[in-house]
Amino acid sequence: MKILIYGNPVLRKKAPKIKIIDRDIILLSERMFKKIEKNIPKGIGLAATQVGYNISLFVYEIDDDKGVIINPEILSKKGKEVAEEGCLSVPGVYGPVERAEEIVVKALDIKGKKIEMRLDGLKARVFQHETDHLNGILFTDYINDINNLSVEEGFEIPEKLLERLKVS
Template sequence: MSTLRITKHGETVLKKVSGPVDCENMKKDIPRLLRDMWKTMYSVKGVGLAAPQIGLNIRLAIIDVRPQGKSQRLVLINPRIVSKEGIQRGEEGCLSVPGVYAKITRASRVAIRAFDAHGKPYEMTAEGLLARAFQHEIDHLDGKLFIDHLDFIDKLKVMSLIRDLKKNWN
């Protein structure tokens, strides 16, 4: 297993819409890629990681929000949100924008459709932190960062902070 380099704000891979994963053609590569993604995410204490964050523009993400302190590893291959309900506002951060946190408004309940690590389709409905994580990671696959949801004034403040923090990113 390898720890992968996490792409940072400003790298073009983070702003591109990712293409679909061909589960049949990638079936022998997916297990190793997922192992490396899990190792990378846990090494920086993340709860989610999308393929663009490791330099790959494919529709693949992983999430483990650890409900009740227990690991619940979710693999999202070619995910899409099929419904959204309600509103929640909460603080978000991102491994690709280290040290930056902001209050973001998201749907409080979402339903997604995706394929698991074995290429089997599934549907899942989530609320709270898991709903937020689904939306955050799928945004990455659509070339969006959480800061893209900020209003103009808040985005200006965050961009100023990012300029300062970038000096210390490796």
């Protein structure tokens, strides 16, 4: 299982909702957890679209809290907060993104049970970031100035992102 990198057109597709949660969906989510745990740097969230599956599912692991979220829908947003984000599909690149401080999300869990959650802090940010992925949106879409990006040593800004941010 490979993580798709910025510029891959699959990352820009809107993922259709999952109708049936079968063994394949369960196995995919297990493989996705292994991928974020073994990845360097370790991820805290991964959308199915990032590994080439055009379905509405993401996994998250924030400290001891982990889960599979299917067909997420953000019902409401409250407040605003800017914080630095990164993405496994744009490795080593980080930038400030404004997100809602608090959200209410409805989704299905891995057993198909309807869930509704009120989230804040890092978990709210991760859910917004991953839900964006399922809608073909990357965190870099919120950044309009190359000077707002920071790059880890050994990494570079993807060429297509540089082209988009280039000042004329």
